[in-house]
Amino acid sequence: MPDHPDKKDPASHEGLSRRGFLSSVSAGAVVAVSLKSAPEAPAQEINATGKPVTISLLVNSSTRKVLVEPRWTLAYVLREVLGLTGTKIGCERGECGACTVLIDGKPRYSCMTLAVEAEGHAITTVEGLLVNDQLGPVQQAFAEEDAFQCGFCTPGQIMAVEGLLRTNPNPTFDQIRTGVSGNLCRCGTYKNIFNAAAKAAELRKQKGGAL
Numbered sequence: 001m002p003d004h005p006d007k008k009d010p011a012s013h014e015g016l017s018r019r020g021f022l023s024s025v026s027a028g029a030v031v032a033v034s035l036k037s038a039p040e041a042p043a044q045e046i047n048a049t050g051k052p053v054t055i056s057l058l059v060n061s062s063t064r065k066v067l068v069e070p071r072w073t074l075a076y077v078l079r080e081v082l083g084l085t086g087t088k089i090g091c092e093r094g095e096c097g098a099c100t101v102l103i104d105g106k107p108r109y110s111c112m113t114l115a116v117e118a119e120g121h122a123i124t125t126v127e128g129l130l131v132n133d134q135l136g137p138v139q140q141a142f143a144e145e146d147a148f149q150c151g152f153c154t155p156g157q158i159m160a161v162e163g164l165l166r167t168n169p170n171p172t173f174d175q176i177r178t179g180v181s182g183n184l185c186r187c188g189t190y191k192n193i194f195n196a197a198a199k200a201a202e203l204r205k206q207k208g209g210a211l
Helices: 018-037 074-081 137-144 154-167 173-179 190-206
Strands: 053-059 062-068 100-103 106-109 122-124
Touching: 062 074, 100 154, 106 154, 137 154, 137 190, 154 173, 154 190, 173 190
Parallel strands: 053 122
Antiparallel strands: 053 062, 100 106, 100 122
16 A cells, blocks of 8 residues: 555646646747747749759959859859859858958858849959959058968958958958958968058058059
């Protein structure tokens, strides 16, 4: 015969066991998450055939017609279709900044931009900064300030600085740090990169603010 047959389980509260309580809470949480994550009805049907399409890309002031798949990124098209390998592919998820290009003068991660999205916009890659086969001010500043070691991130760093100086020709040190904060350098040459950005601002002034 069990002791104290009328004594309740110490793990229960008014007849509800711990297991029952946890089960009810879990079920409620699942329902809440399901309701919260339920997608809204799309505004319009999306064409997801994946068939190649022909688009026109304005790259470094030249119009290029290319056949692309809708899923191809701008980084892939620039490198593998147009042969502009100055744009580097690193993380491919918008974290390292090695693939930075300018779209309408503003820095963008080309690995996070579909090529079809870039149609109708002006794209500038690191190759497009050359002036009559001469280094542009930002490229020259990076060389003079030794703002690289392995050099893999350098094109993206240069494009980030170029984009910054096009909108802010005379940035402060803090503004420079913010301007390149989306670009990682595994070699840790940040001090030289900051110095190169300041030097590039001076070189642009000397050249009349040339892009």
